[in-house]
Amino acid sequence: MRVLVTGGAGFIGANFLNLLVPRHPEHHFVNVDKLTYAANPKSLAPIADAPNYAFERADICDPEALDKVFDTHQPDCVVHFAAESHVDRSILGPQEFIRTNVEGTFHLLEQCRKRWKDGDAWKGLFHHVSTDEVYGSLGDTGFFEETTRYDPSSPYSSSKAASDHLVRAWHRTYGLPIKITNCSNNYGPLQFPEKLIPVMVLKMVERQTLPIYGEGLNVRDWLYVTDHCEAIWTVIEKGKVGETYNIGGHNEKTNIEVVDTLCKLVAEETGADVEELLALKSFVKDRPGHDMRYAIDASKIEAECGWTPKETFETGMRKTVRWYLDNGEWVESVRSGEYKRWMEENYGDR
Numbered sequence: 001m002r003v004l005v006t007g008g009a010g011f012i013g014a015n016f017l018n019l020l021v022p023r024h025p026e027h028h029f030v031n032v033d034k035l036t037y038a039a040n041p042k043s044l045a046p047i048a049d050a051p052n053y054a055f056e057r058a059d060i061c062d063p064e065a066l067d068k069v070f071d072t073h074q075p076d077c078v079v080h081f082a083a084e085s086h087v088d089r090s091i092l093g094p095q096e097f098i099r100t101n102v103e104g105t106f107h108l109l110e111q112c113r114k115r116w117k118d119g120d121a122w123k124g125l126f127h128h129v130s131t132d133e134v135y136g137s138l139g140d141t142g143f144f145e146e147t148t149r150y151d152p153s154s155p156y157s158s159s160k161a162a163s164d165h166l167v168r169a170w171h172r173t174y175g176l177p178i179k180i181t182n183c184s185n186n187y188g189p190l191q192f193p194e195k196l197i198p199v200m201v202l203k204m205v206e207r208q209t210l211p212i213y214g215e216g217l218n219v220r221d222w223l224y225v226t227d228h229c230e231a232i233w234t235v236i237e238k239g240k241v242g243e244t245y246n247i248g249g250h251n252e253k254t255n256i257e258v259v260d261t262l263c264k265l266v267a268e269e270t271g272a273d274v275e276e277l278l279a280l281k282s283f284v285k286d287r288p289g290h291d292m293r294y295a296i297d298a299s300k301i302e303a304e305c306g307w308t309p310k311e312t313f314e315t316g317m318r319k320t321v322r323w324y325l326d327n328g329e330w331v332e333s334v335r336s337g338e339y340k341r342w343m344e345e346n347y348g349d350r
Ligand code: NAD
Pocket: 006, 007, 008, 009, 010, 011, 012, 013, 032, 033, 034, 035, 036, 037, 038, 039, 040, 058, 059, 060, 061, 080, 081, 082, 083, 084, 085, 086, 100, 104, 129, 130, 131, 132, 160, 182, 183, 184, 185, 186, 187, 192
C-alpha cells in the first residue's frame, strides 16, 4: 500500500508512524503535516531516515498543495489524523477548528473522490480518525455505542462530528470506500503538554499547582496511545468498508483519580514526597460545556476485528510518567515558541 498519513507529526500520528513504518517495509508511508504548534518533527526521529517514509509539509486546507502531494505519492490509503485537537483552545478560538477539521477533511475527501474511481468500481481506503466526544456526555451509567446519537458539546467535538458526517456522506453518496474509528481519551509518550496527563506530570516536577477543573469528578475512559494505533491498523486490515468502530480501554477514571495516581507514580519514580505533590491540587473554574462522562463500548471492534488493548491503566500510566521524566529535551522543544506565548496570554501562570 501507499499510505498517506495526515497529522503524523502530532501525538497520535507520530506514535502511529513510529510503530508501523518499521513494521511494514512493504508499505510506503508519507506524512502530510502543516507543522502547527502541536507538531514536533523530533517525535519522528526514529523513522526520519527510513526508506519507506517521506515527509511533506502541507496544509490540508490548501487544495493545490494537496494536489501536488497526491500527484507525487499516489496514495491508495489515507489515514486522516490531522486536526486541531484541544477542547480548551476550541472554546477560546473556534475558527481554526472549523477550518482544519471540517474544510480540511472536505479537501482530502475530494482528492480521493477524483482519483480513486476505477470504471464503476472504487479503489483505495479513507480511514478517518475521530473521537468519542462526538457523542456528547453520558450520565452515571451506559456506554457510547456506534449507534449512539451524535450530540457534541464543544467547538472541537462539533467540528469532529461535522467531519464524521462528511466522511459518511462521501461514502453514501459517491461510494468512496471509508472507515471511521471513534476513540476515547489517549495518553502516552509524545502528547503535547496542554492535555491533562502531561500538564499534571510536568507541573508536579516543577512543584506548580495542579489545576483541576470544577470538582474533578468528570470521567474519561483512558487508552494508551499504542493500543489506539494498533486498533486503527487492525480496522484498516480487517474492518468492513463503510463501518464505524468505537475504540476504548474500559479505564473509566475521574480526573481526581487520574491526578492522584500521577502524584503516586511521580513520587515513586522521582523519590518526591507524595503528600507534597497531593497538596499541589487546586480546584479552578470549570470548563464551559464540560462533558461529565465518556465511556466506550468496544465490543464491535473486539468481535469483528479481534482487537483488545494490551496496556492496563497502571502499566500505561507508569510508562507515560517515566517517558516524560526521561525526555526533558522533547518537552522543552514543544514548550518553547507559540505554545508558551498562547498559554501565558490565555491562562497567565496557572
Ligand atoms: P495533535 O493536536 O497532537 O496533532 C495534530 C497534528 O495535525 C499536528 O501535527 C498538526 O501540525 C497537524 N495539523 C493541524 N492542522 C493541520 C492542517 N491544517 N494541515 C495539516 N496538518 C495539520 O492531535 P492528536 O491528539 O494526535 O489527535 C490526532 C487525531 O486523533 C485528531 O483527529 C483527534 O481528533 C483524534 N483523536 C484524538 C484523541 C486524543 O485523546 N488525543 C482521542 C480520539 C481521537
